[in-house]
Amino acid sequence: MVSSKNLESRTAAVAEGRALERHDVVELRSRFGRAVRRLETDALGEPIVHVDPEHNTDVLGYLRDAQGFDMLKDVTGLDLGGDQPVQVVYQLWSTSESKPLRVKAEVPPDRPKLKSAFGIWRAANWLEREVYDMFGVRFEGHPDPRRILMPENYEEGYPLRKGFPLRGRFTRAEQTRRALARDLEDIYSLAELEVARSGGRGQELASRLGQVPGVSVSVAGADVPDLETSNMILNIGPQHPATHGVLRLVVELDGETIVKCTPHIGYLHTGFEKLGEYRTWNQNIPLTDRIDYLAPMLYNIGYALAVERLLGIDITPRCKVIRVICSELNRILSHLIWVGTTAIDIGAFTPFLYTFQERERIYNLHEAYCGARMTTSVTRIGGMMADVPPGWLDGVAEFVETFPKTLAETERLLTQNSIWIGRTQGVGVMGGADAINSGLCGPNLRASGVAYDVRKDNPYLDYETYDFDVPIGENGDTYDRYLVRMEEMRQSLRILEQALDRVPDGPINVSDPRVILPPKSEVMNSIDGMIAHFKLVMEGLKVPAGEVWSSIESSKGELGIYLVADGGPKPVRCRYRAPSFMNMSNLPALIEGSLIADLIAVNASIDIVLGEIDR
Amino acid sequence: MGQLSTTAFLISSALKVLGVFTIWLLAVAGVTLAERKVAAWIQDRSGPNRVGPWGTFQPLADGLKNFVKEENLPAGASRWLFYLAPVISMFPAFVVFAVIPFAAPLATPWGGVNMVIADLPIGFLFIVALGSLGVYGLVLGGWASNSKYPFLGGVRASAQMISYEVALGLSLVPILMLSGNVSLPGIVHQQQQSLWFVLPLLVGLLFFTISYFAETNRLPFDMPEAESELVYGFHTEYSAMKFAMFMMAEYSNLIIASALIVTFFFGGWDIPFWTGDDLRYAADGSIAGGQSAWWITLLTGLAYALKVGFFVFLYIWVRWTVPRFRYDQVMALGWKILIPLLVVYIIVLGAVMLLLEGAGITFGTRYLLWLTALNLILMLGIMFWLDRSRIIVGTGWRQMRPQQAKPRG
Incomplete structure (x- = not known):
């Protein structure tokens, strides 16, 4: 589709508006009517479909099921600054027909909210978390709506919004102060810190936090099991010989069998x-x-x-x-x-x-x-x-x-x-x-x-x-x-x-x-x-x-x-x-x-x- | 020439202990260097070459470093057990060698000296008993560290050691059946008189080697350490000299494994095709079988060292060549393959021995050749029928068929 070779013909297509006559776009428009707000083309002449944020999952589900767009390549945000709406961009691909389609949904910048596409493509899981993390767009129905690259208790806002200064909202001194003020327990859940029970360190930590062992503790949004259960929470990383960098995998183990694995990323986030x-x-x-x-x-x-x-x-x-x-x-x-x-x-x-x-x-x-x-x-x-x-x-x-x-x-x-x-x-x-x-x-x-x-x-x-x-x-x-x-x-x-x-x-x-x-x-x-x-x-x-x-x-x-x-x-x-x-x-x-x-x-x-x- | 007097016995024993212990420590240091040099050679790099000529003094530098490094104790660790674990780990590794004969007996003016520190009548059981003590070091080290990775390593260590202890014990039974005694000098002597047991007990050697790989926690069986999974397993939290003690225990065990393979299967200190060294220390202190001389003792000692060195090399070679098993695969190999096969092997071997003795063939070269034939057949059976050459040619490997992606739509 997009080889530099046929760029010229592509540009011509834009001029003639041919991309918008593609049968899938036409069908989409006839089926959804006003839910498809407007159509555009990008620099390569590929169609961009703006949809009503209320109906984003309907359109996306239809595209996957009826039009064969089985691959969700990307979900990202776009903030043009000021009062302009935040755009959420879905880049789709049909493996059967080898063609792309971009769907955009515009949400108001003050209370951005969309329905999650996780039910349509599981690929949306982390991508939507990243959009939330960077643009503050909340995805309803997302199974795990946490921040992903920034720390879970990050308070400065949503970095990729235009109003967010490059250096962050807080001064460097304030950032340092907050980082130092954090206790181990703010970063790691109690169950992770708890070691072999006989050590007693877990109980000690629990009492320091005013918690009683046996009571379910929820730290940093993740549900950790009771301290009384036999599953062990093991922190693989951020420093571990086999994580290929600073990656932290919180693993819930039953013996040596992994019951649940939660990757924590963002340690190397450079922006x-x-x-x-x-x-x-x-x-x-x-x-x-x-x-x-x-x-x-x-x-x-x-x-x-x-x-x-x-x-x-x-x-x-x-x-x-x-x-x-x-x-x-x-x-x-x-x-x-x-x-x-x-x-x-x-x-x-x-x-x-x-x-x-x-x-x-x-x-x-x-x-x-x-x-x-x-x-x-x-x-x-x-x-x-x-x-x-x-x-x-x-x-x-x-x-x-x-x-x-x-x-x-x-x-x-x-x-x-x-x-x-x-x-x-x-x-x-x-x-x-x-x-x-x-x-x-x-x-x-x-x-x-x-x-x-x-x-x-x-x-x-x-x-x-x-x-x-x-x-x-x-x-x-x-x-x-x-x-x-x-x-x-x-x-x-x-x-x-x-x-x-x-x-x-x-x-x-x-x-x-x-x-x-x-x-x-x-x-x-x-x-x-x-x-x-x-x-x-x-x-x-x-x-x-x-x-x-x-x-x-x-x-x-x-x-x-x-x-x-x-x-x-x-x-x-x-x-x-x-x-x-x-x-x-x-x-x-x-x-x-x-x-x-x-x-x-x-x-x-x-x-x-x-x-x-x-x- | 006769039995040593008590004083002479004490003095000679003390000298032997001193000599063996010194050489042992040097050998352990040498093996650490050898490991790194051989690894470097296998991996096409230089290895240690800064300290001394050809990096020879690297172990000394390592030792010095470990002496001056900071000791640490993890919060909440069980202090005494934490300190005790490396000692427990090292002790058996250093003591087992006491019952292994390492050279031909030497006649001295004060009487015959047997070149084994302690010729225990239960030499065999001593090895098995002490060998299984070592696991306590690993388990306690893992548990006392109060840390999750060591804990998992300790659990793995105990499970693996217990399983392979059984396999190891069973793989010693054929030797017992064949030799009919538990004294190691006795076993060496029998091999001198007839054939090295590697031939009549080929299958036994296979199982023994595999079991000892697992016992020494070397790759591909290094479950308790598994550095890419459990960081460093049971000794993650150890540093400085305590860490060095674990390392020394590991390398001592490596030498012991090689020494045992040599003693049980490769004639101990026997020099092949030469009857001049067929000396035997009798209970009354006399040396039978030929003229004893200091150079024979020295030569046999060197032959022994060479053989042991070869098997140490083999262990190192394997370590730097193959990947690691998964934990459940190790356990499955132990319980589902090694132990049943060993039981079958023992039964078959016993039956054939009974047949041979029924046919009037007594222990000797001919008897052993019959067993050799049996073992060769069994070996082929295991390799090509039971294993279906899975190990040799890696059956089950798949070939990738590159294909053009579908034409563009």
Whole structure:
């Protein structure tokens, strides 16, 4: 649908208003009448349906059941400031027809309230919590309407509302004072602090709180069981060897069986989305690679692509191929650390070091290209930060040639290993339909048997011209997730080989002086060049008013970037739909009823990176 | 040459204890280094190489660090049990070696000296009894820490140790049946006279090794620690020297496991294909079977160390190669596979021994060769019929069929 190739025809479609004649939109309108308030198109010509907030779930339910929009990709908010209504944006996708649809509901900013879409898509669970957390929109009927990224007792308000200052409502001194004034018991529930009963510490804490053991204590909104029950509450994290960052899983255990698992995230919340509204378009790029620091270039590329789509510009052929090379290198980079850390979590340490050596080679390539190893910031809107240095492509070619050996060695340690098979097969199973409904994405979704890959279903960077396969699992268990990722690395190598063969000569950046700085010779020698340079440096790039929901296939899943521009030098909204966030929200469903060891294995297998979850 | 006088016995015993203990501590330190060096070698990295030549003094540096590190005691911990646990854990690990013969007996001017610290007539039972004491250290350590991860580790430790104690005990029964005595020097002597028991008790060796992997809490059976699940299991809350004591216990147990495998199945200190070392210490202090000499004792001691070293290497090798079992899989393996199979094995072995003796074949090389044949058949049966080569080729692995995603709609 949205390849940069047919951007032009797309723009034409907007002009003619054809997108709004799409049969699903027409049917929707005829069926719901005034509940569909108005129709718009975005920068790509995709339809946006504004619905009456009273009827949002009716429309969404109809879209899922009658129109085949089985995938809820994103729920997010949009505040335009002032008294304008807060918009809640639902980004839908139909896997059968490969088409998107955006539904918006406008709610008054003072008492925003909507019906929860959780009953339609389980994927809405965490997404709606995030909208509540960031915009204060309450979702009626949501099973767990708590804050998600901010602390549960956060008092400063809703950060992504325009009225919320970047530094927060309280002064730094006040924030520090409040943080220090908090007691352990404010953060952790009594049942978590209570240790083996004989220690007596639990009773001591209980009496300090004026509680009596045996009375149900409710702390921080979570229902904790009686102190008299035999279930143990175990806090896995925030510091734990197997949480891959600062993640806290509160696990209720019956013996070693997990009765209930509640992930607590937000420890690494950086506010990239809020920060994005205060940076110019190009200044946002260094923020993007800090989100998923394990595949930084993918985020750079995804973001640049989204802005370019919003601008309606087409990047140069050389840039496209270089971006494909960077994307696939980073996919391998991320999958390698996935294999390594998952193996560690299941007890095999050695594959980790094998994969790390290969990662080191990719990092060396990063360094040779842009000087940085992790925080690459390699793209610019309209191109790359520079052309690749001489010999760099040979380095990539050498990597492509030698890497399969290590991959095979790693596979030999794991694929047919009986213990590995025993630990991963049948663990953390989710079927295809469930996986689509609950927002599982990327290799996890494909392991469940759903052949959805943005590179195939909604190609960008000319991915449709590369010959590669999409590996699909059958059982949706941890073992399939492993196999899918191993195979994806091989497919990435195939893409890399083809890309290396076709790197065209020519400029890496577009020659549009409104987007890319003109060359120094022009700046110094012509008045036009100097003016263009001056305007770009002083004012930044201007993006025409409009919005776009653009996505790429990141290593973790579908990375959606929702950008809203008002014609100014900075985004109005800069939303990252993080694939890890979606995958993580499915962890409880995947592991409840299994053992602690499975929790660790499954948690590792869904490939989370906390920077991306917490943003 | 005759029996040692009481004074000479005391002096020789004291010297043996001192010597063995010193070498033991050095060996434990050496194994910690070996673990890291072998791991590094397997993982294609350097390993410790800063302290001393080739990192040789790394264990000393570790020891020093552990001496000066801060000791901590978690709030609400049971103080005495918390302190006692590492000691309980270490004590059996250091004492079991007393009954294991480590070299050929040596004739001295004061009488024959048996190269085992204490040739207990119940050597066998001593090992089993003390070996199972070690679990108290783990359980108490986990419980006394007053912390949830150690607690879970302790629970796992007790369950696992109890289950595998049974399997371990059962896997020793075939040796008892074959050797007919419980003295370890006696068992070594029998192997010298005929065949190493590895051949006639091949299946027994398999089960014994697996059980001892579980007993030593090494990967793939390191349930009580399971660092990616339980942080560090039963010793999460331990630091400094108490932590080091747990580590020393672990590595001592590793050496003991190897030493026992060597003693029971690989002829102890016997040097193969050489009858010059077939010496035997008799109860009256005389040494039978050949001319005793200091170099024979030394050579056999070295042979013993080499064999033990090989099995230590094997343990390390396995640890850095395979993933960890899940807790319930460990228990299932113990109760549902090892124990029933061992019972069957014991019955089959007993029946065949009875048959052989009925056929007039007495204990000797021929007798053992018959048992070897039986064991080979059983081994093949276990591997290819019972296990259906699940372990060897990992049957049950699935292949990924890459496919094109559906064409765009």
